[in-house]
Amino acid sequence: MLIVKNLEKSFGKTKVLKNINLEINEKERIVIIGPSGCGKSTLLRCINQIEKPTKGKVLFEGIPLDDKKTDINKIRIKMGMVFQQFNLFPHLKVIDNIILAPVKLKLMSKEDAIKKGKKLLNQIGLAEKINNYPKELSGGQQQRVAIIRALMLDPDLLLFDEPTSALDPEMKQEVLELMKDLGKSGLTMIVVTHEMQFAKEFATRVIFIDEGKIIEEGTPDDLFNHPKSLRLKEFLDNIK
């Protein structure tokens, strides 16, 4: 579903990503871990082309994303993203946040979008917040609304960049639970996180990145219980 080939990204002279190769299949749940500043966010942002890769290719469902003929906005409908800071639209009510894209992209009528939005909000227990503004919600609620906003477009792949890092511990859980539910429903996901316990339970594959390179990848058991590289061992020791 997603192929990343020899991806490189530099900001000015500093190479942030070096020769990244990845192949992700449907229904996989990938967790990316690594020390701060190693390039995890940059990798996700290169995958959905918010950041233009310096070199290499990203193919999504067989389509090369850097191709001039590719309409990246069409691709992004199928490849959602959830941000650390939620990035809800503060001037719009919860319902208007989540129906904005499907309605303005003419993928759904407003009535259908509202119906679908209500149904999804109901499933996560936020039905009564429908007419509230984002700032009237807790962080955990905001992030869950942001996830619903991405789900409204029925993405094939959802990227998460540290979705719980801005949350208090008691709110992390509600977001992580929702993500686990999504995983169970068969959604393909790539998640950057520092929540190692979650990674162990959730991931089908874990990728460890350091200094812009993939150092190790494998099952959670491989990486967490039998780390091969010194760097991963150090990393795991440090976060304990």
Add this chain to the structure above:
Amino acid sequence: MNLLDNLYKTLIYDNRYLFFLEGIKNTIIIAFFAGIIGVIIGIIVALIKNYHEKTNKLKTLNFLASCYVNIIRGTPTILQLMIIYYVIFASVEINIVVVGILAFGINSGAYVSEIIRAGINSIDKGQIEAGSSLGLNYPKIMRYIIMPQAIKNILPALGNEFITLVKETSVGAYIGIIELTKASDIVASRTYEYFFPLIIAAIIYLIITLSLSKLIKIMERKLNNVNS
């Protein structure tokens, strides 16, 4: 009474108040239409520059837009007015008030574009990224996400720019537009007395600009009450 005498001489005698009315009319007409032109130019220039910053496209247009802003901001208004009147429209029969509207509109557009750009840039870039990640294109992101938030910062600054514009129209006197300042000058040249005509002009300017300030304050309060 000296004061009444002077007021009579300045306003009533020979229907001199008509000069002031003509001046007020032209000042308001020029400021109003130049303001509209300025906002239109300003939006276009701001969007060209912002789009270029975000995507690195529209290189030529962006270059032209930058030249325009730099030239307008880097040269005196009075010189721009003279160039437009004496050079560009030198051989064309054209109403001088229209020249004023165009000149001040073009001038104001540069400042307005910077105001709008600052307004757009004041919005967290996560908003644009969130919009992009949902498959929305640049125009839709601007229209539905950025502008509704930026307008809060833009409108008050735009109001201030308009107040500046009202005062700046006085420069039009230089090419012979009978706006408020010129009007008071004409009256003074008839009464051989400057104090009263100029004070009256000043009071009229103050009434206009203070009313505008008041309006901006009300607008600011309204905008801040809007939820977000």
